[in-house]
Amino acid sequence: MxxxxxxxxxxxxxxxxxxxxxxxxxxxxxxxxxxxxxxxxxxxxxxxxxxSPRGGDFQRRIHLLVVTSLSVPPAGRALDVGCGSGSLAVKLAQAHPGVTVVGVDSWAADWEYSAEQCARNARIEGVADRVTFERQSGSALSFPAASFDAVVSCMTFHEIRENADKTDGAAEALRVLRPGGTFVFLDLFGDRSFYPDPAALPALVGADPRPLSDLMALPFPLRHPKVLGHAMVVTGTRPPPAQGSR
Ligand SMILES: C[S@@+](CC[C@H](N)C(=O)[O-])C[C@H]1O[C@@H](n2cnc3c(N)ncnc32)[C@H](O)[C@@H]1O
Structure with a gap:
């Protein structure tokens, strides 16, 4: 705004x-x-x-796409990297009763989001007992390796200024995901100014991203290259460690 x-x-x-x-x-x-x-x-x-809700509610629809593409074990633990207003983290908790969700964000001054706004949204939506929020950078999460059963991130990795290589955001998110855990990442993976090597992300996550426009019809101007025209979704499972490796 x-x-x-x-x-x-x-x-x-x-x-x-x-x-x-x-x-x-x-x-x-x-x-x-x-x-x-x-x-x-x-x-x-x-x-x-x-x-916004009046113009087709595409933010909510995109978050629901992420949530419904993710499988989380009952009583599992999920992470949202770059949670913004907490909207996606809240939807995750609502869609998976029993799952606890942590949302992290740097909440820098150039975004109109805050931890207080996230906590308020979780309270209003009735999931405050299972959703928490922490100020953290997606470039270096404080969580130990393999501490989550599922990780999501929506439109955040390209925003992480500390990461010259934007795939580092996905690598850090995968670090805290346990082997066998699931992930859904949505970002501007098709924008070569952020992700110059189209092979780098698939090599890192072990799956090919799909254009968001293949998964939902995007009206003008959401399909514009400067908006969501380069947005892609990648989903997958973190492979278990190879036999004999530590
Ligand atoms: C386009 S918004 C997306 C917010 C939310 N994921 C959503 O889908 O509504 C990008 C978000 O990335 C966050 N962000 C920017 N740099 C970050 C960093 N280094 N670590 C964590 N979050 C960051 C911003 O604060 C903002 O909330």
Whole structure:
């Protein structure tokens, strides 16, 4: 929303500049930036709308896709890396009664999410007794290896600034997953600016990612390359350690 407000402000500024063309034609030069920031504002506005309940509820639908793609043993322990508002962690707990869920996030200033918001959402949704939230970076989780039965992450790995290689986020998430445990990762795995080597992720996780657009119909502008056009989902099971290995 902060980004949207900034672009909307710039659009208004450029529009105001264009109005001054009545005084001098030089002000028509504002038309070029108006086109760029105006288009960006339109994409951001429609994206926020599409993710919201009134615009098709795509944020909820994407989280439900992740939740329903995951199997967790009864009374198991699940982790959400980059939990944001806690929405996915809460849905995980609701879909798997008996499972405890931990959500971690860095909750940096450039995101409008917080631990308090997560805890409040868990309370409102009636799962506060099974969902906890911790401030942690997905680049170096504090949990011991193999401490979760299931791990999910949605649109987070590419955001981890400490990781020059964005597949490191998936590697760290897999580290805390027990052998035989399941994972569902959704990220911009098809965006070569974040994931330049298309073979790296499949080699790491042992499965091929599938475009999100193959799993659900994405309306404009969600299918735009700058929104979710490069989003892919990878699901799998962490293989048990090879015989004889430690
Ligand atoms: C696009 S949001 C996705 C939030 C949530 N997973 C969802 O699907 O609604 C990206 C999230 O990544 C988090 N994030 C950014 N850098 C992080 C880091 N180093 N460790 C953990 N989370 C991080 C942000 O705080 C933000 O909540």
């Amino acid at each position: 902060a980004r949207l407000r900034a672009f909307a402000g710039l659009t208004l500024l450029c529009l105001a500049g264009c109005v001054f063309a009545l005084v001098s034609p030089w002000f028509l030069l504002f038309l070029a930036p108006l086109g760029v920031v105006g288009y960006s504002t339109l994409i951001l506005t429609l994206t926020a709308y599409r993710l």
